[in-house]
Amino acid sequence: MAKAYWISLYRAVHDADKLAAYAKLAGPAIQAGGGRFLVRGMPSKTYEAGLDQRTVVIEFDSVEQAIATHDSAGYKAALDALGDGVERDMRIVEGA
Structure with missing residues (x-):
């Protein structure tokens, strides 16, 4: 089964x-769902049309696990706390 990657870019x-x-x-909700933080921070260098945005990459054992974590009550509470505090782009991508 391919791993999954939850990627967030903070505009x-x-x-x-x-x-x-x-x-x-x-953080605790994602870790409870099996997520492992691989990247958290600003780019060291950007190329082409890259933007200097905070980037977060979280690895999961499967797409289903990542989706279940996103849809969990614990993560919903986090989203409620965030509200309109950021503008970001978030996606879940299956690993190669």
């Missing part, structure tokens, strides 16, 4: 306090 942070509240809840 803008509008409220750092909401982001901090989200992080306190999201």
Whole structure:
């Protein structure tokens, strides 16, 4: 079974306090769902049309596990805390 990768790119942070509240809840919810943080931070270097945005990559054992984690009550609480605190792009991608 192919691994899955949850990728978030933060276009803008509008409220750092909401982001901090989200992080306190999201990290444990994601780890409880089997997620392993591989990348968290700003790019060291960007190329082509790359944007200088905070990037998070989380590995899961399957797409189903990543989706179940996203849809869990624990992660929903994190999203509720985040509210409109950030503008981001998030996707789940199956590994090669």
